Amino acid sequence: MKLYPDFVIQIKGESHQDINLCYQCKKCTSGCPIAYTMDYTPAQIIHAIRLGLKELVLNSKTIWLCASCETCTTRCPQEIDLVKVMDVCKSLAICLRIKPKIKEVPIFYKLVLTNIRFLGRMYELGLIGALKLCTGNFMQDVNLGITMFKKGKLKLLPSFTFKGALTAMNIFNKAKKVK
Ligand code: SF4
Ligand code: SF4
16 A cells, blocks of 8 residues: 555644644544444544555545544543544545545535525424435435424424524635635
8 A cells, every 4th residue: 555654744734633642542442432333443543644544544434434523532642633633634535536435424514514504503304305315315214303303303494594594604705715
C-alpha cells in the first residue's frame, strides 16, 4: 500500500489536532458506542493517519459511521478531538471524489442541511421520507418509525416559523461567504 508521509501534516493542519500525541491507549475505541460496526477502530484510524495510510483512511467505513457523539474526544487523555479528525477526513474524501463507503451518510447530511436551511429546524418525518426516496431503503426501520409516530415523536407537519427560517437562511448565506 502506498504511503503518504504528508498525510498526517495535512490532517493536523486542517483539524488543529496534534495527532502525534496519541500513544495508542485505545480509550477512544473502548468508549466508542459503534466501534463494533467499523472496519477500523478510532485508535486504528489515528495510527493509520500517522503512518501515512491515506487511501486506507479515506476509503474506510469508519469515517462515515462516526456519529460525532464525542465520547472518544472526552475520554482521550491527550485531548485529541477525534470528531474533528473524522470530519476533516470526510471533507477530504469528498474533495478527492472518493466514493463514500456508506453512501447513505452523505445523503443524510445533505438532506439535514437542506431541511434546516429552508425550515430553520428539523422536520423529521419529511427528512425520513426524503431519505427513503434518495436511498431506496423503503422498508428499513418501518416498525420503529410507526412506534415513534404513535408516541408522538414524529410530527405530521413541520413546526415552522418565518423568523426561524429567515435566521437559518442568513446563517447559511454568511457561511457561504466565509467559504
Ligand atoms: S484515546 Fe487518545 S491517546 Fe488514546 S488511542 Fe485514542 S486518540 Fe490515542
Ligand atoms: S465520536 Fe465517533 S469515533 Fe468517537 S466515540 Fe463517537 S462514534 Fe465513536
